[in-house]
Amino acid sequence: MRHHGNADVSRRGLLLGAAASAALTATPRHGQAMPADGDAPPAPHPGPAPVMNPVMNRVSLTVNGTAQTLEVDTRTTLLDALREHLHLTGTKKGCDHGQCGACTVIVDGRRINSCLTLAIMHEGGSVTTVEGLGTPARLHPMQAAFVKHDGYQCGYCTPGQICSAVAVLDEIKAGIPSHVTASLTDAPQPTHAEMRERMSGNICRCGAYSNILDAMTDVAGQRTAGQQNGRDPA
């Protein structure tokens, strides 16, 4: 296990203590309890925010198969924990608001926007970033397919596209329906329409979409062929 953090115990204790006292003296932001019938209730969040010092918390999680313990400001997103604390800079910060998909990673088997979740919410979680999918010497089939089909231009969105693409094929395989699935009760198939719809949370300003689709189609075909041969290369 590796331990990361910029605060020793005494510093952490000092920060926590300062935060706790700030919380205790903070001005209440909420009105009195609202009547149950909901008539003219007071504002749920009126007034200014209390002034508070940064608060540190510890979180332990597994990243690309390695156990990590981090000491982070509670405000740290999973994206910033990966990039700034663990120096896994493959995962990119694009919009930082869940709109572009550049920060997509796979957490406990599901693709998510790492910019819209706090690191401390993932105690015991398992995170896979683009660095964990494959290595330059041993690429993941999706990484190899992106290279083969030229599925990028500037490359900034590519780690998110690849993490998303890997998870999309898993979602189709798991039978999760999408907006373009014709019948809700039939298993969805890895068609172009399905892949395009499911990849809509990943934006590529260079417009590499058709080549990304070719890469995904290639891997989906490998999977089908692999399953027929009794193995799954993806």
Add this chain to the structure above:
Amino acid sequence: MKPFTYERATSPADAAAKAASIPGARFIAGGTNLLDLMKLQIETPAHLIDLNGLGLDKIEDTPDGGLRIGALVRNTDLAADMRVRRHYGVLSRALVAGASGQLRNVATTAGNLLQRTRCPYFYDPNQPCNKRQPGSGCSAIGGVSRQLGIVGTSEACIATHPSDMAVAMRVLDATVETVRPGGAFRAIPIADLHRLPGDTPHVETTLEQGELITAVTLPKPVGGVQLYHKVRDRASYAFALVSVAAIMQPGDTNGIAWGRVALGGVAPKPWRVEAAEAHMKQGAKAVTAGLLADARPTADNRFKIKLAERTLAAVLTEARG
């Protein structure tokens, strides 16, 4: 983001009690909307209570043949549940019409209901907004309002509720179950969860401070053809200009025996007028006239009235088969 303290909830009742008593406390579940707003300092909680460890993530059959959906069930899991796909198709369809795959994997059932408006003036801290800063004025009225509400709005706010899922829940007559800070439970019909803005648009629901949604229940299936049509500026990953959630029972001489319909993208809450459904056999124009009788559109969004009628017409055509 402003600094905040953080704890993991130990039980729903404990979470509700703490949220009512700790100054500036907020619940966090998926966090996809809350963190977005915290980064803009539109939401500035002093304390977050994380609900993810409470086990509220199950979908169970109810004794009367319905479904009880835990508050923390993710949008993806709800859309993919075979009971939902078979018997509550409008809900699956609405869920997969919303957001992106990444967001649906995280966003929760209760969080979806409680998400805040995407009105661009609410999202811009440099602009007056009665919802964000009570009493400061509404920039959307007289501003760019093409996306915004046409009915149920007020002089103080014309924002829409952005959810697709909630529109389907409304047409399914869902009930919201909560636990209150004192530990008491209550059940709120989905129609009564969201408030109209009136002169207090910052008060968006009838929940009291600290009251925690624990589940959403659906009554036993009513059958029918269940459809969700969403009209938007992009083919995917965009909020509705207008959406129609519908349950239609084909039959009769005019093709429809009965029908229920709710609109999204037009109002501060999922918009359903039960009395208008009596006109279903007369067609989309008559039903829309009833649904939007009180509409007060802006010049920018007047088109939504005709768009709603045409979208409903398409739904009726599809339902007749």
